[in-house]
Amino acid sequence: MAAADDNGRPLAPLLRKLIALGPVSQADAAAVESLPLTLREYPPGQEIVRERDRPTQGCILLSGMCCRFKIVGDGARQINSFHVPGDMPDLQSLLLHQMDHGLLTLTRVRLALVPHPTLMQLVENHPRLGFLLWRDTLIDGSLFREWMCSIGRRTARVRVAHLLCELFLRYRNVGLAEDMTMPFHLTQTHLGDALGLSVVHVNRVMKSLRRDGVIGIASRRLTILDRPGLARIGDFDDAYLHLTPGS
Amino acid sequence: MAAADDNGRPLAPLLRKLIALGPVSQADAAAVESLPLTLREYPPGQEIVRERDRPTQGCILLSGMCCRFKIVGDGARQINSFHVPGDMPDLQSLLLHQMDHGLLTLTRVRLALVPHPTLMQLVENHPRLGFLLWRDTLIDGSLFREWMCSIGRRTARVRVAHLLCELFLRYRNVGLAEDMTMPFHLTQTHLGDALGLSVVHVNRVMKSLRRDGVIGIASRRLTILDRPGLARIGDFDDAYLHLTPGS
DNA sequence: CGACCTTTTGATATTTATCAAGTAGCGTGG
């Protein structure tokens, strides 16, 4: 469905996202669609941008999943965020020139590159788009705060359930969930690095959630079998996602 | 020093901060200084803004310290950030109308309130200021990510040392540190809620840092006795603070 | 068919939380 509509309009996921952030005029939408793009593909496990890099282009995720992460002193990894199509995971490099984290692909990924000067002109000539992207940055921060709460104050089982609820809503928001099912390419190592847990412990929690009939995993897709149950286990309230522009 | 210069110019801390974010023209600075303000004072432990509120004004912290926080399902608190004078701790409510967290004073606090419509006009008429505030939002996010790393992947001792290094640089950046000393009004409960630790454990770590001669605390001020040592213990690299506008 | 990742399981070790008191500091009112 989405794929068919998007033919020849690679930025459709971005536009969809912008519209979800707030009303976009015809002129603004046209300006976005006429951005000069470089399309690229990456295999899974590729570092697109490294900490300390100074990118000269911004990227828009078109398909697949990637994450932002940092490596701490003893070599451990903390994943800071996961990204779904439509996201601009390194938008910050437009205004903060040195990267304080890396960007890694988790699946095969398609993305569009746009030079920073072009992006800068876009937001200068279309202030409304600037506000929407600023709002996106703020929502980004809201997710970080919620993740901090999970990692700092929730038990392992709650953390895992909470993250699954979040991912489901974010996939659904960009039209990539079907019914109660979403793409699920994360390894348990990724989950552990995102949630501040060891792989072994993630494994035990996932097993228990499956045993309890709350979720099911098959062929790279995750199905939520009991959504109220999962939300209850995960102490989940979606307000922090700010999915409705009016709030 | 600062206090004397600031007489009758309450927004001096904000201007100082904006200039630290990047060059500010005379006209832009004048626009900031002529903002219509409501000055207010709060005692310690006061909730200035609550989760789910819809503020109609933005606030600028002039003196004292406050924090953003959330309460999770079982009643535990996670502090997301600490704020020093010059910060606009609820800037996000300008673009994201419903609060996803609360704002709490930790000391007696002076702050300036500015109506949202006035702020909106300011950034519309002075796009440069908008970019600087957007950049501030991005730095905010960078701190959240670093805190996530601490909470998720660093041991208690490293976390505490890391936070102390951060606070020192941020105080120094707004001219509130003297030599190796900074104001220190945080209770160990606050530290625990910020770092995802129990009070008892924070207490033990603080004791060990004092015993090791790395820090000293006296009359609400903290002195770093061995800065390289504290940075080493805390796995601290200041790049994530983005203190130099050029990067 | 293998090589390589990922998942799974069991056993054990560590870190950190919790519980329970006791102590010290500090502001307030007599």
Next chain:
DNA sequence: CCACGCTACTTGATAAATATCAAAAGGTCG
């Protein structure tokens, strides 16, 4: 100026959650 009461700090003992180590079992892809 001192006593009182509150809060924050400190300490010890024990418990719980989670990490680590080691190894086997399953999948997947060339």
